Structures are given as structure tokens and as C-alpha cells.
Amino acid sequence: MGRLAVPPTVTAFLLDIEGTTTPITFVKDVLFPYIKDNVKEYLHKHWEEEQCQEDVSQLQKQAEIDAHLDGFVPIPSFSDGTADLQTVVQAVVDNVHWQMSLDRKTTALKQLQGHMWKSAYVSAQVKGEVYEDVVPAIRKWREAGMKVYIYSSGSIEAQKLLFGYSIEGDLLKLFDGHFDTTIGHKVESESYRNIAKCIKCSPENILFLTDIIKEAKAAEEAGAHVAVVTRPGNAALTDEEKSKYHIIASFSEIALPTTQ
Incomplete structure (x- = not known):
């Protein structure tokens, strides 16, 4: 030394x-908790945007792949009228929390996290x-x-x-x-x-x-x-x-x- x-x-x-x-704690104690605490609000705020719709679509596709896993959280479709917006948003929130609890690194999860972090940095919620x-x-x-x-x-x-x-x-x-x-x-x-x-x-x-x-x-x-x-x-x-x-x-x- x-x-x-x-x-x-x-x-x-x-x-x-x-x-x-x-600090290692920045990712563990700042970035990841930001996703968990703000994903519902973020989805409601950006729902109509093409990027958000693409993120949700990718998470739905990943959910179909994950259907055999323990604790799997399905995400119903909003566009076909089988579920209302609140139900779909809550399903996405629960799915994201489930994936993060298993420390998964799926492309769909990383894509949503990346967009959320960008929004947080730009708005100075995170530095x-x-x-x-x-x-x-x-x-x-x-x-x-x-x-x-x-x-x-x-x-x-x-x-x-x-x-x-x-x-x-x-x-x-x-x-x-x-x-x-x-x-x-x-x-x-x-x-x-x-x-x-x-x-x-x-x-x-x-x-x-x-x-x-x-x-x-x-x-x-x-x-x-x-x-x-x-x-x-x-x-x-x-x-x-x-x-x-x-x-x-x-x-x-x-x-x-x-x-x-």
C-alpha cells in the first residue's frame, strides 16, 4: 500500500x-432503489411515448419466455382490451421488482432501467x-x-x-x-x-x-x-x-x- x-x-x-x-454502494444504494421506487410513476408519466411502449413490449416478450420460472409475473396486454391500464402498469411494476430481486440482467429489464436512469440524470434526481x-x-x-x-x-x-x-x-x-x-x-x-x-x-x-x-x-x-x-x-x-x-x-x- x-x-x-x-x-x-x-x-x-x-x-x-x-x-x-x-463507490460500489452508488449502484446498490442509489441506482437500483431508484428503479424500484419510481417505476410505477415513470410508466404512468411516459406511457403514451413510443419508447415506453417499446420497453413494455420487450418486458412482455421476456415474461412469455419466463413463464416456466418460479414466482414468474405475467404482463397482460393493454392494447387488446383484456386488461385496463392500472392492471398492466402494476403487472409491469411487479415483473420488474421480481426480475431485480433475482438480480437478472435481461435485455428488456436493462433497457427500461437505462431509459429510467437517463431521465433521472437529466432531471437531476440522480447524480x-x-x-x-x-x-x-x-x-x-x-x-x-x-x-x-x-x-x-x-x-x-x-x-x-x-x-x-x-x-x-x-x-x-x-x-x-x-x-x-x-x-x-x-x-x-x-x-x-x-x-x-x-x-x-x-x-x-x-x-x-x-x-x-x-x-x-x-x-x-x-x-x-x-x-x-x-x-x-x-x-x-x-x-x-x-x-x-x-x-x-x-x-x-x-x-x-x-x-x-
Whole structure:
């Protein structure tokens, strides 16, 4: 634990979000409860809009696929007159709550959540959280000519909402690009080679910051440099993990080659 001297080969920082730039609790305690608490109101407010109708249609199709599962919540059709609006809306609410209780990641659920979060960010009901050491450090890195990228399992759209509507304002100009699992999963070393190709550098030119050991291992196997970030609420590290990886508690502990 302590100061990390950035290797001289590094020209780009690759940052994880949850547990690295942003508290893990932000997703668990802010974003997901927002969906549960506001889905009924959101549906009533936006029901006539094409996007909302498409979201409901996708949830209905998913519900048909899920009909064999325990606790399954059907969603009747409003358009054919078999159910009134209140009944359909309540069924969608119950279905969304059921899916979220099982931590499902269906495309239909993620699509509705994405639209709801966008609405929440734009209306300032929700603001993306970042640790206070993050923005000053990134500004310093960029001033030194470093590139800065985000790599998260959350979609690129969700990443841009979090940083575009953050507690510190619009931070998108601080990043040179965003990656999500469409480039590959974060625990697979090939993903980091793919990112290096995309940003036209070698893996050894990248310093990846994450709180997840499996991700750190995958990036290291690809040839990237790695540091593991310990933040409040992050998973505890074993003594072996602490001895194997560079460990930092804050971005302020990172020293660029020119400042060593």
C-alpha cells in the first residue's frame, strides 16, 4: 500500500468504475432503489411515448419466455382490451421488482432501467458519484499527456450518464474513450489486448486500475500494468494478493514518471 510509480512505458490509464472511481454502494444504494421506487410513476408519466411502449413490449416478450420460472409475473396486454391500464402498469411494476430481486440482467429489464436512469440524470434526481481524488488525478494525468479510458461491465451509455451528470458536473471531456463488455469480458485477457489494439498501443503502454483481482490478473496476463484499488466497502484482499499486486487507496498515490 502506498505510492505507485507509473512505469515509463505507460501512456494510457484504463479505469474500472465500481469500487475504483465510484463507490460500489452508488449502484446498490442509489441506482437500483431508484428503479424500484419510481417505476410505477415513470410508466404512468411516459406511457403514451413510443419508447415506453417499446420497453413494455420487450418486458412482455421476456415474461412469455419466463413463464416456466418460479414466482414468474405475467404482463397482460393493454392494447387488446383484456386488461385496463392500472392492471398492466402494476403487472409491469411487479415483473420488474421480481426480475431485480433475482438480480437478472435481461435485455428488456436493462433497457427500461437505462431509459429510467437517463431521465433521472437529466432531471437531476440522480447524480453520478466519484471519489474526491479522481478528478484532480485525471486532470494531472491529462496535463502530462496521458490518455484516459473507462472500461466497465456497465454499458457505454450508462458510463456516459454517470460521468456526464456527476456530482462534479460534466466529466466526459476528461476521457478519451469508453469500453464495455462488447469488447470482451473483464476477466478475459483477450479483452485487454483488444482495447490496446483499439487505442493503437501495446498492452504494456496501459496501466489498468481495478478493485477486482480476477480483472487485474487478466489484464496482467495480457501484458498490461495493473494496480488494485482498495476503497471502503470493496472486497477484502488476502495477504498473498496484497504482496502480488501494487495496492493503492487513492488516485493521489499515483506518481507519474515526470514527477518521480
